[in-house]
Amino acid sequence: MATNVYFNGADKNQQNLYEDLIIESISIYGQDIYYVPRISVSKDDILNEDYSKFTDGYIVEMYIENIDSFEGEGDLLSKFGVEIRDQATFIVAKRRWEKQVGPYVGSGPAHEGIRPMEGDLLFLPSSQSLFEIKFVEHEQPFYQLQNLTCYKLQAELFEYSDEVLDTGIDGIDAIERAHATLYNYNLTSGSGDYEVGETITQWTGENDDNGDGINIEGEVAAWTRVDNTSGTLAVVSHKTTDGKFRQFYVSTETTKRIVGTESGTIYQCGAVVADAAHTYQGDGFADNFAIEGEADSIIDFTETNPFGMP
Numbered sequence: 001m002a003t004n005v006y007f008n009g010a011d012k013n014q015q016n017l018y019e020d021l022i023i024e025s026i027s028i029y030g031q032d033i034y035y036v037p038r039i040s041v042s043k044d045d046i047l048n049e050d051y052s053k054f055t056d057g058y059i060v061e062m063y064i065e066n067i068d069s070f071e072g073e074g075d076l077l078s079k080f081g082v083e084i085r086d087q088a089t090f091i092v093a094k095r096r097w098e099k100q101v102g103p104y105v106g107s108g109p110a111h112e113g114i115r116p117m118e119g120d121l122l123f124l125p126s127s128q129s130l131f132e133i134k135f136v137e138h139e140q141p142f143y144q145l146q147n148l149t150c151y152k153l154q155a156e157l158f159e160y161s162d163e164v165l166d167t168g169i170d171g172i173d174a175i176e177r178a179h180a181t182l183y184n185y186n187l188t189s190g191s192g193d194y195e196v197g198e199t200i201t202q203w204t205g206e207n208d209d210n211g212d213g214i215n216i217e218g219e220v221a222a223w224t225r226v227d228n229t230s231g232t233l234a235v236v237s238h239k240t241t242d243g244k245f246r247q248f249y250v251s252t253e254t255t256k257r258i259v260g261t262e263s264g265t266i267y268q269c270g271a272v273v274a275d276a277a278h279t280y281q282g283d284g285f286a287d288n289f290a291i292e293g294e295a296d297s298i299i300d301f302t303e304t305n306p307f308g309m310p
């Protein structure tokens with residue numbers, strides 16, 4: 001005998017009403033959260049690491065399930081310093097996510113079935129915190145009216161490791177400028193002022209197989225004018241259009257000047273500031289120079305392929 005159609009909860013009108021009530025409740029008691037999808041750039045199969053970038057952020061209302069505070073292990077003092085391991089659970093209505101975010105994240109393996117995916121980020125403006133989604137629970141509540149209405153996003157505080165953050169949202173992009181590996185350059189023979197956050201480019205002098213120029217790109221973290229024709233430039237997020245890592249070249253050639261894509265500012269790269277290059281900002285305990293000095297006496301970093309020939 002089949003279930004009673006008047007009581008089994010499969011009526012479309014009841015399902016829509018139930019979902020409308022959930023959406024309204026979240027809009028009343030929730031907060032506006034930025035959903036930031038992950039874009040995979042390349043993968044290191046040896047170290048099993050994925051180099052990613054985040055270039056968009058979509059605002060959608062979510063309810064934070066935590067009542068008193070963030071969950072997780074909290075603040076820990078370890079041998080690597082203080083670690084903050086806050087966790088939170090965000091609830092978003094399925095219909096709202098599909099409307100506000102789904103059409104823009106694309107399809108395929110990255111967002112299979114067009115749903116929130118593990119690895120994407122959530123930015124909470126009220127605490128200026130960036131969380132990484134670790135697990136997506138899509139079956140709670142469990143078919144109460146024969147439908148699924150919510151996603152539960154279990155997330156923990158994001159550990160930044162030099163990913164590209166170019167979302168156009170100041171609170172998110174500022175994380176990159178504050179914590180990315182910083183390179184400093186002395187610039188000469190130019191004019192104008194770079195804008196913090198703008199992209200700068202320099203031609204490497206090489207072209208790819210299609211004849212297009214291979215350019216080095218970076219993001220301005222700070223710009224200090226020394227006089228009318230020179231200054232000091234701090235850059236984060238180095239990348240090259242051919243996928244290789246390069247610093248900006250020291251060159252007096254006019255074709256290899258550093259150009260600001262928004263301000264139109266143009267300077268020549270006079271020198272890399274050796275004592276401040278590739279440092280970690282705001283970390284007085286960073287030992288990268290000491291480790292690099294010791295490693296240079298052990299490993300030959302001029303090898304382009306340490307596992308074979310050439």
